[in-house]
Amino acid sequence: MPSQPSPSSPPPGPDPGVVLSADEHAHYKRLRRAAAVRHRKTRYASASLLLLLALLLAPAALVAAWVDDTVTDTDRYVETVAPLAEEPAVQEVVTDRLTARVVANVDVDAVVAALSKSLADAGAPPAVVDRSAALAGPLRGALTSAVHGIVQRVVSGPVFQQAWEGANRRAHANVVGMLTGDESRAVRAQDDAITLDLGTVVDEVKQRLVDQGFEKADAIPTPDRQVTLFETEQLSKAQDAMRLLDIMGAWLPVITLVLAALAVWIAPAHRVMLLVTACGVAVMMIVLLVGLAVVRRVYLDSVPSSALPADAAAVVYDTFIRFLRSAARTLLVVAVVTALAAYLYGPSRVARGVRSGAGRATGAAGRGLRDAGMDTGTTGRWLDGHRRWTTGVVLGLGALALVLWNHPTVGVVALVAGLVVVVLLVLAVLASATGGRAGGPAAEPGPAGGP
Known part of the structure; x- marks a missing residue:
């Protein structure tokens, strides 16, 4: 007796070997291109909106963090006002x-x-x-x-x-x-x-x-x-704003950072969006510094000379907000360094020239070490085969150091950036000081995520 097909078996599908006609294939490709364009536009629009929100919140986030830090940390508060006595x-x-x-x-x-x-x-x-x-x-x-x-x-x-x-x-x-x-x-x-x-x-x-x-x-x-x-x-209005900033002091910086990170991640061209984000943050920090100068003028005009002389009022203001001004300058430098790094990783003639020059210099140094009998062997071959991975780890550790540093300054940013560059150069020299290269000469790092 012939076997009957199982009721749960799927019905036979169409022949997988069906060939589309030329017109059908062209239409299919047009549909795919249109869907891809719509997808990229949606990603760009979403990333742009997130970036706009992050940039608008950046100055308020920095001020909120400063307010929260000054109010909750006794040592920080005393450190802020102590110089006034001198x-x-x-x-x-x-x-x-x-x-x-x-x-x-x-x-x-x-x-x-x-x-x-x-x-x-x-x-x-x-x-x-x-x-x-x-x-x-x-x-x-x-x-x-x-x-x-x-x-x-x-x-x-x-x-x-x-x-x-x-x-x-x-x-x-x-x-x-x-x-x-x-x-x-x-x-x-x-x-x-x-x-x-x-x-x-x-x-x-x-x-x-x-x-x-x-x-x-x-x-x-x-x-x-x-x-x-x-x-x-306008003191009552200022108090309302300060209360809000005090409440948001712990969350507003985190929200701003998450929005900026999402903007870079969602954008089709990650490097370009990182460059734009860094430039935007730098501009907003300049706006904040200008705003602090304007508020200083308003403050000095608001204090009657009978209550506090102009020079004393200026000292009080400059002393009290000096950490906020320093934080804005530090973030400005971080943004500039980030933008410079994103630019040098791009396809421009200048960026390629810098990368090529650095590669030739580290390669010559590595060959010099190898000729002097300091072959890095297996370690050098591993570093040579994982240049992108090691570069990412070093950059990530540098960023983590700035995040974990207690109140970093412009000098701290310069120190960390210098150490990151030195470590990358040392790793590149060690990767070149090996006799048997794992995959031949390392390819020059190319742009990631767009032109």
Whole structure:
């Protein structure tokens, strides 16, 4: 009995040997080309959108990271504000303010009146008694000069600097008050102004003045311990922005980095997109640096000279944002280095010339080592056969070093970039210093992902 086909067996398909006609084959190729073009356009559009978002978020991400770092790290905050105690402009403001308050608490007119009465009681001539009233001005000037000298010595010495750093370290949480508008903090916002409470510092200075014989220094009132740092009608809006940046400080940089990485990965031409991304980041860092300069001008215009002299206000601003400015410059240098590396890996005449020259130089050095009896043998052959892989590992380790480095600077970026170049050159020399090349002369690295 003939066997019956299984019900679950698939029905016989069409003959796989069917041949398309010339017209059908041409139509098929046109459809494939159109689908490929649509796919590339979609990838370019998606990558461009991701890149645009990443570039727009880059300045805010850097500012958010700076805010989060300054607020949450006590050592970093103290490191930020500590130099203010050594700035002559800031010392002069504190000295003048304390001197004025001490002199104001000395009733010079009462002293002169008592002197006139004593002269009159002692039978001094009326002319002498009358002219004693003119001593008020010179007496006030002499008192001011004496107090100013004592206060200046105290403020310019180690006592003031230690008190300043100690007060800021103990009251580090007060920075949060400035950003959030919490009025219970020493650094707080009040009436559209940001004020710094120097209470601990003033107490130290007052004690030194009392020890020097100026008992009236102990009467310096509490309200005069405050120094206005910033005053503007837009403070409430700035506080809202700073609160948002504080919240996003941990996530916004990560989101920005992921968006940029996705843009490079999705784009059909990875190298070109990496070059464009690096150039875009460099431009945004320049925009941020220009913005900081503009904000500096606005800040200086917003602080009344009666509250804080222009030179002291400039010192306060420059000191407080110096780490943000340094981070922007560092990221600018990283972007430029990345763009340069992406360009040199491309097909341009200059890039090919640089790669060819480097290859000839390392090859000659490797042959010189080999002729001198320093054949790298199996290791050299392995390095020669895995040049692309080893290059990628070295570049990745360099990038990882910058990511893990605590607050890298422009000097750190230059150091890491120099070490990466040196390691790549050494590996290339070792790969050339072998007698039996694994695959012949290594091919010159070509462009990846587009023209």
